[in-house]
Amino acid sequence: MTVVTDGAGVSLELNGIVKRFGDLTAVSSFDISFAPGQVHALLGENGAGKSTLMNVAAGFLTPDVGEIAVGGQQVRFGSPKDAIDAGIGMVHQHFSLVEQFTVAQNLAIGARDIGRLTSTKELNTRALEIGERYGLKVSPSKVVGSLSVGEKQRVEILRTLSRGARVLILDEPTAVLTPEESEQLCVNLRSMAGAGATIIFISHKLNEVLSVADHVSVMRGGALVDSLERRECNLQSLAKSMFDDFGTADERPRTQSATSIGEEVLVVRGIQARDERGAVALKGLSLSVHAHEIVGLVGVAGNGQQELEQIVAGIRKPDSGTVSIHGTQVGNVQDALKAGLGYIPEDRRGTGLVPAQPIWLNSILRIYKDDLVSKGLIIKTGKAKKYARDLAESVNLSTNDVTTLVQHLSGGNAQKLLAGRELSGDKSAVVAVNSTQGLDVKAAAAVRERLIQAREDGLAVLLISADLDEVVLLSDRIVVLYEGSVVGEFAAEDADLDEIGRLMGGETSNGNS
Amino acid sequence: MDYQFLALTIATAIGISTAILVAATGELLVEKVGVYNIALEGVMLVGALTGFIAGQTTGSWVLGLIAGGVAGCAFAMVFGLITVVLRTDMIVVGVALILVALGTTQTIGSSYVAVEAVTKIPNADIPVLSSLPFIGTALFQQTWVTYIAMALPFVVAFILFRTRHGLNMRAIGENPNAADTAGISVIGWRLFYVAVGGVLAGVGGAYITLGIVDSWAGNVTAGQGWIAFAIVFFAGWQPLWILVGAYFFGALSVLGDVGQVMGWGVPSEAFTVLPYVGTVAVMMLRAWKQKSKGAVSWPAALGLPFYRG
Numbered sequence: 166m167t168v169v170t171d172g173a174g175v176s177l178e179l180n181g182i183v184k185r186f187g188d189l190t191a192v193s194s195f196d197i198s199f200a201p202g203q204v205h206a207l208l209g210e211n212g213a214g215k216s217t218l219m220n221v222a223a224g225f226l227t228p229d230v231g232e233i234a235v236g237g238q239q240v241r242f243g244s245p246k247d248a249i250d251a252g253i254g255m256v257h258q259h260f261s262l263v264e265q266f267t268v269a270q271n272l273a274i275g276a277r278d279i280g281r282l283t284s285t286k287e288l289n290t291r292a293l294e295i296g297e298r299y300g301l302k303v304s305p306s307k308v309v310g311s312l313s314v315g316e317k318q319r320v321e322i323l324r325t326l327s328r329g330a331r332v333l334i335l336d337e338p339t340a341v342l343t344p345e346e347s348e349q350l351c352v353n354l355r356s357m358a359g360a361g362a363t364i365i366f367i368s369h370k371l372n373e374v375l376s377v378a379d380h381v382s383v384m385r386g387g388a389l390v391d392s393l394e395r396r397e398c399n400l401q402s403l404a405k406s407m408f409d410d411f412g413t414a415d416e417r418p419r420t421q422s423a424t425s426i427g428e429e430v431l432v433v434r435g436i437q438a439r440d441e442r443g444a445v446a447l448k449g450l451s452l453s454v455h456a457h458e459i460v461g462l463v464g465v466a467g468n469g470q471q472e473l474e475q476i477v478a479g480i481r482k483p484d485s486g487t488v489s490i491h492g493t494q495v496g497n498v499q500d501a502l503k504a505g506l507g508y509i510p511e512d513r514r515g516t517g518l519v520p521a522q523p524i525w526l527n528s529i530l531r532i533y534k535d536d537l538v539s540k541g542l543i544i545k546t547g548k549a550k551k552y553a554r555d556l557a558e559s560v561n562l563s564t565n566d567v568t569t570l571v572q573h574l575s576g577g578n579a580q581k582l583l584a585g586r587e588l589s590g591d592k593s594a595v596v597a598v599n600s601t602q603g604l605d606v607k608a609a610a611a612v613r614e615r616l617i618q619a620r621e622d623g624l625a626v627l628l629i630s631a632d633l634d635e636v637v638l639l640s641d642r643i644v645v646l647y648e649g650s651v652v653g654e655f656a657a658e659d660a661d662l663d664e665i666g667r668l669m670g671g672e673t674s675n676g677n678s
Numbered sequence: 679m680d681y682q683f684l685a686l687t688i689a690t691a692i693g694i695s696t697a698i699l700v701a702a703t704g705e706l707l708v709e710k711v712g713v714y715n716i717a718l719e720g721v722m723l724v725g726a727l728t729g730f731i732a733g734q735t736t737g738s739w740v741l742g743l744i745a746g747g748v749a750g751c752a753f754a755m756v757f758g759l760i761t762v763v764l765r766t767d768m769i770v771v772g773v774a775l776i777l778v779a780l781g782t783t784q785t786i787g788s789s790y791v792a793v794e795a796v797t798k799i800p801n802a803d804i805p806v807l808s809s810l811p812f813i814g815t816a817l818f819q820q821t822w823v824t825y826i827a828m829a830l831p832f833v834v835a836f837i838l839f840r841t842r843h844g845l846n847m848r849a850i851g852e853n854p855n856a857a858d859t860a861g862i863s864v865i866g867w868r869l870f871y872v873a874v875g876g877v878l879a880g881v882g883g884a885y886i887t888l889g890i891v892d893s894w895a896g897n898v899t900a901g902q903g904w905i906a907f908a909i910v911f912f913a914g915w916q917p918l919w920i921l922v923g924a925y926f927f928g929a930l931s932v933l934g935d936v937g938q939v940m941g942w943g944v945p946s947e948a949f950t951v952l953p954y955v956g957t958v959a960v961m962m963l964r965a966w967k968q969k970s971k972g973a974v975s976w977p978a979a980l981g982l983p984f985y986r987g
């Protein structure tokens with residue numbers, strides 16, 4: 166194992182890496198190197214092989230063929246531990262933190278520089294020191310489960326750095342962050358690179374990539390198609406090299422609904438609810454969405470979105486208040502299904518999809534009782550698979566083998582499957598939460614297109630999103646949520662972003678509503 | 679009820695809870711790293727018979743306990759290898775192993791049935807303390823094993839919540855991926871604690887045949903392994919609550935004898951099931967309370983096989 170002295174930057178070279186999963190070659194033999202002191206962005210459409218390549222570099226996967234060199238020296242990784250010992254650390258989109266531990270305890274897992282007997286004080290002091298050393302603020306005694314996503318991410322990054330990572334790999338770090346948090350992260354990454362670290366940054370957000378990266382590499386179908394200096398690329402050229410059939414990928418301008426708004430469909434009335442810890446999450450919230458209308462609900466994460474989303478979908482009971490669709494009250498999931506509610510939850514791996522089951526079973530999860538795919542208690546496997554294949558094709562899934570387990574799909578492809586499933590069939594309303602999270606530009610555009618199509622078809626669409634730009638782009642009406650109440654409502658035409666931002670932050674409206 | 683009688687009753691309750699206390703504390707350690715050894719009952723049975731045979735052959739209860747621990751460890755490791763390393767379902771493997779243990783101990787032990795133990799674990803009165811009024815009789819005229827068993831949950835609590843080792847253990851049970859990326863061998867630690875749990879359950883089993891009933895009979899553990907398993911849940915994975923749970927079971931177990939002496943006129947069958955029914959009832963109450971408080975805190979990765987990534 167190479168020993169790298171503290172502070173000095175190291176380069177990472179991946180030469181001729183090949184990684185196959187069964188018949189599929191996720192990464193196919195190319196050379197790429199990452200230089201110290203640089204932010205190197207890795208781009209590519211969903212399923213291009215970005216995560217796979219980086220998992221190989223960080224010891225989570227062993228390559229079938231190929232070599233890894235750190236600081237010019239050959240290394241071989243049998244585990245993530247080997248990689249971190251060589252100075253390579255990776256932060257995944259799904260953090261591996263212990264939610265029940267405090268920040269300080271999380272930073273102490275597996276640490277050797279603490280005493281055999283632990284004292285809270287010692288661990289807290291150590292956490293503060295680590296935070297200071299790498300310039301990231303954390304509160305040592307807070308329980309990780311209670312932190313915002315951005316804060317969790319900081320802990321995860323600190324943990325990786327404190328173990329001696331000189332090469333820091335971040336897989337879609339900004340997909341889950343609010344705009345402010347993303348900006349802060351980019352500033353932090355730049356300063357780490359300034360201090361000599363090697364930063365590898367996977368993202369689908371081209372603007373962000375252009376603002377933070379020194380070097381950009383683009384993957385397609387497991388191969389490297391471009392590797393450019395920042396000054397050599399722009400939005401158009403990047404999008405072009407990501408997709409072989411580029412053309413429609415650009416974000417479309419907001420289209421006004423062709424048909425005028427119809428009757429009330431989804432009506433939420435006086436919802437009071439508590440969160441898991443018993444604190445009040447929703448304070449008598451009322452909201453209605455009409456046919457042919459997209460209502461965008463914006464707010465900083467943790468202001469009651471999750472509770473609302475679950476109550477509308479029928480998987481959580483409010484303390485009081487009602488949800489109805491076309492006048493029929495929704496009390497549970499069966500009601501919601503019958504009333505024709507599509508639901509794209511925030512939590513795609515837990516609530517939306519069953520990762521350990523194949524694509525075809527996941528595709529029919531919500532319609533398994535339908536004559537289309539079953540007869541009485543028997544699922545018609547052939548029909549179901551056919552249905553799934555059609556669905557996979559319609560959303561442009563990277564594979565058409567519907568027996569693939571969902572956990573083997575790339576993050577973006579899983580999201581495509583989920584969105585496709587919830588937007589097809591006979592629906593009257595849709596709740597979509599961060600529905601384009603982790604999607605490449607093209608797939609995101611496709612999902613937006615489908616949401617707009619849903620509106621044209623007369624559905625009532627409730628869009629809950631942390632992405633203000635997206636909400637503004639799609640919505641007919643924008644509703645601002647703060648601490649469990651609606652604090653502002655705007656027609657799309659006169660939405661004022663600054664005003665919305667202020668309301669999201671808890672400042673009271675100054676007159677216009 | 680006079681004082682002396684009450685003191686003796688408490689002493690008996692504490693004494694007969696020993697096996698459960700030791701086994702449950704071991705199981706807590708196993709569950710803290712994310713594995714539940716549902717074969718606990720089987721492990722105790724194997725320990726009970728091996729300990730008894732070793733006692734009979736060597737004439738030493740110490741060797742008996744050691745043999746029980748070694749056998750329990752070996753048997754638990756079978757469970758560990760199949761579930762932790764090969765990642766087979768814990769319930770299926772556990773139930774199968776219990777049946778194996780029941781069958782084999784019954785066969786091998788048949789010639790030992792109704793034989794009086796040649797060596798028994800003696801009481802060890804603690805000087806001075808044992809002659810205190812009431813408390814002396816109730817607490818300090820037990821066997822060494824019982825004293826150690828009493829201390830065990832405190833030791834475990836210290837290890838879990840005050841040491842670096844304990845922090846890492848809990849990390850494995852909560853989120854093995856977090857531990858894995860920190861360079862902790864999840865599989866290694868899990869196997870180790872399955873072994874430790876096996877030793878403790880084996881010793882617990884041997885304590886039944888050498889210290890409580892002083893003989894061997896088929897299925898001599900009579901569900902104590904299951905009770906120990908349940909007590910870990912009842913305790914909400916808190917070591918000190920294991921102590922409470924085990925002694926509660928012990929108290930219910932002696933109620934039958936008390937009833938007979940006091941002439942309560944309740945059929946003895948009722949008292950035989952009481953410890954089991956009572957334990958379940960109290961567990962449900964506690965689970966209910968924990969749930970309403972939103973404070974149920976089992977290790978998040980309990981029962982989940984570990985895959986990297």
Ligand SMILES: Nc1ncnc2c1ncn2[C@@H]1O[C@H](COP(=O)(O)OP(=O)(O)OP(=O)(O)O)[C@@H](O)[C@H]1O
Pocket residue numbers: 186189191209210211212213214215216217218563572573574575576577578603605
């Ligand atoms: N464990 C696995 N088993 C089988 N196939 C896999 C596995 N992991 C990834 N794949 C497949 O390998 C391909 C590349 O996946 P990868 O996760 O690297 O894509 P990605 O570029 O990170 O995409 P995204 O932007 O959607 O996250 C995909 O087709 C995916 O389905």
Ligand SMILES: [Mg+2]
Pocket residue numbers: 215216217336575576577
């Ligand atoms: Mg990915």
